[in-house]
Amino acid sequence: MHHTARRLTGGLLALGMTVGVSACGDDPATDPEPAAEGSWSFTDDLGRTVTLDEAPDRIAGLNDLTASLWNYGIEPVATFGQTSADDDVAFEGRDLDDVAIVGSTYGEIDLEALAAADPDVIVTTIYPDDSSGEIPADKAGYGFNDLAQQEQVAQIAPIIHIAYRGSAADVIERVVELADALGVDTEGGEVAAARADFEAASAELTEAAASGVTVLPVFATPADGWWMAKASDDPQLALYQDLGVTFVEPGGDGYFWHSVGWEEVPGHPSDVLLYSLRFSMTPEEIAAQPTAALLPAVQAGQLRPWKYIGPDYVSQAAYMAELAGYLSEAEDVTP
Known part of the structure; x- marks a missing residue:
C-alpha cells in the first residue's frame, strides 16, 4: 500500500493493515476464572471483554479516542497516532505536560515509554475494510503497524477497540458508553450540556x-x-x-x-x-x-x-x- 495513504487525514483507512488479538478475557479457555463480584469489565466492538479487578483510571491510546475521552474529563496518561498530540487540533488548548506522547507517526509506538506510563487499558479505533462495515477477524486496531506490534502493546495493557463505521452519531454513543464504564456521569453535568x-x-x-x-x-x-x-x-x-x-x-x-x-x-x-x-x-x-x-x-x-x-x-x-x-x-x- 502506498505510504502516503497510511498517513491520510485522521479518518484515513490504513488500507491493508493486518489484525490483532488483544485484551484480557479474549478467550475463555485462557481466562477460565469467572470475574469476581465488583470487578470491572467492558466488551468492545470486536466482542472482546476486558476484565480487571477494578475500574481503570490510567487510560492510554490513539489520539482520536484519548482526545474524546478527555473532553469527558478523562485525562490520558499516554497517546499515540499519525501525528504528535502537540500538533493535533483535537488537543488544542490542552496542557500536555503530564501526558506521555509515545507515538507521532502512524505505526511507530515507543513501547518502553508506553509501558512507563503504566496504563490500565489502551483504547483505539478499528475500521472495516469495505462499505459492508464488517471487520475481518484478523485485523489490527488503527494506529498499530501490524499484528505483531499490537500483540506487543497488549502485553502492556489490554486493548479496547471502538469500531469506526456507519455514522459518527453511533460511534459517539459508543464512546459515551465507554466513558460511562470509566466512571463519567454521562446522564448529567458536563456531558448532558x-x-x-x-x-x-x-x-x-x-x-x-x-x-x-x-x-x-x-x-x-x-x-x-x-x-x-x-x-x-x-x-x-x-x-x-x-x-x-x-x-x-x-x-x-x-x-x-x-x-x-x-x-x-x-x-x-x-x-x-x-x-x-x-x-x-x-x-x-x-x-x-x-x-x-x-x-x-x-x-x-x-x-x-x-x-x-x-x-x-x-x-x-x-x-x-x-x-x-x-x-x-x-x-x-x-x-
Missing part, C-alpha cells in the same frame, strides 16, 4: 446545509494529486450528510477514498473545498496548482479546513458549528 450543544449544532448545520451548496473533502499531495473522501464511508462525514450536507460523490470503486492525479482535478468541481488539516497541502499550495486553480471553489476562495475530530459531543459540536458557518457564507459557484 455537551449533548445539548451537539443537538443544537446539528440543527444549525441542517439549516445551513439547506442552501444546497456542494462540498468536497480532499487530502491533497504535491506528488500524487488528491484523495477525495466518500462521505458515506467516513463516519464523521456520514453524520454531516445525514444532517443535510450535500457532498460531491467522487466516483471510483474504492472504499473511503477516490484518488486522482492533478490532471483530473478539474473534473471534480464543488462550491466548497474542505482541505484536510492532517498532512494535506495548504489552501495557498492547492491554489498554486494550475489545474486546481480552475476549480470554482478555488476561484471563489471557498477553501475551508477539514478537521478530523474525534467521536464525542464536545468536539463534534464545535466543528459542526464551524462547518455551518462555512456553508452559510458560501455561494453557489458551480455551473
